[in-house]
Amino acid sequence: xxxxxxxxxxxxxxxxxxxxxxxxxxxxxxxxxxxxxxxxxxxxxxxxxxxxxxxxxxxxxxxxxxxxxxxxxxxxxxxxxxx
Numbered sequence: 491x492x493x494x495x496x497x498x499x500x501x502x503x504x505x506x507x508x509x510x511x512x513x514x515x516x517x518x519x520x521x522x523x524x525x526x527x528x529x530x531x532x533x534x535x536x537x538x539x540x541x542x543x544x545x546x547x548x549x550x551x552x553x554x555x556x557x558x559x560x561x562x563x564x565x566x567x568x569x570x571x572x573x
Contacts, residue, residue, distance in 0.1 A: 493570035494507040496538055496545070497545045499546060502516065503517070503545060503549040505530070506570040508570075510529055511530065512529070513527050513530065513568060514528050514534075514545060514549060514552070515528075515567055516528075516549040516552060518553050524567075525567040526552065527564040527567040527568050528563055529563075530548075531562075
């Protein structure tokens, strides 16, 4: 079965459907880069469906205040197959 990708931006983020639900995995860090995966809410997914560029703003929001989203963080981070 092919993974459903809602939107993505190379070297920034990818939004995709996973067994855990809709997930936004983004790249963050300064000297050392690493990935973080956040389970999205239904409202966030709906907003991305209406305006795919909302995913970029959401990734920035997650980067600025990661402590606000820790409860939704998936560890280890995940990516769609073949990404």
